[in-house]
Amino acid sequence: MKAFPSGRTWLFPTVFALTLTSAAALAQKPPTPAAPPPAPPPAAPAKDTQTKYEPPSGPGEGQAFLQKFEGQWTVERNFYPPSGGPVSRATGECTQKMVQDGRFLQSDFTFVQDGKPSTGTGISGFDPQTGLFTTFWYDSRSTRFSIRQSRDPFDGKQIVLYSASLAASHGQEHQSRTTSHLEDNGRKLVHQQFNQDAGGKEHLLMELILTRKPARK
Numbered sequence: 001m002k003a004f005p006s007g008r009t010w011l012f013p014t015v016f017a018l019t020l021t022s023a024a025a026l027a028q029k030p031p032t033p034a035a036p037p038p039a040p041p042p043a044a045p046a047k048d049t050q051t052k053y054e055p056p057s058g059p060g061e062g063q064a065f066l067q068k069f070e071g072q073w074t075v076e077r078n079f080y081p082p083s084g085g086p087v088s089r090a091t092g093e094c095t096q097k098m099v100q101d102g103r104f105l106q107s108d109f110t111f112v113q114d115g116k117p118s119t120g121t122g123i124s125g126f127d128p129q130t131g132l133f134t135t136f137w138y139d140s141r142s143t144r145f146s147i148r149q150s151r152d153p154f155d156g157k158q159i160v161l162y163s164a165s166l167a168a169s170h171g172q173e174h175q176s177r178t179t180s181h182l183e184d185n186g187r188k189l190v191h192q193q194f195n196q197d198a199g200g201k202e203h204l205l206m207e208l209i210l211t212r213k214p215a216r217k
Contacts, residue, residue: 059102062126062133062154066105068186069096073210077111080204082197094210126154133159148178157181177202187212
């Protein structure tokens, strides 16, 4: 009868072979991972649809002139009644600054007359393409806007405006004209409003004399 080898005799070669196989597997380097795919290109910026239909415009020489009005001012307001009589006077203060990235001048006024305060705000703009100024004024005395626009290109020295309206009538039966200019090397700003009488003759109706406050130390 044929004898079988003992368990220890045949088990040892088997374990030894498995050990060699495992060691060889551990010694073998893992495969190099594949390089990641390239990142997609950045998305193109979205097109500004509004710019296509409403092209933006930058400041021009009119804005450079308005910029000279910036600062703190004391104000003297004189009103000359068309029918004559004593001049009505009021005092106040004004703060002016360029807004909307230097495109418009905002003028905030505070007046005191006979102990009663009132306020008003003006917005002044300039269109470099037409060379014309446009202003809007509103105050605590009225619910209407006062709209004015120049007719001739800016001469670089003064702003000349004429009353305008979005409706057929703006509560003014006759033409009104205003002028604005600097004096005393920019230390004084003078606004004057002229109205026409029934015969078409102009007379000074109101003037605002602004004096620049000294710079704070």
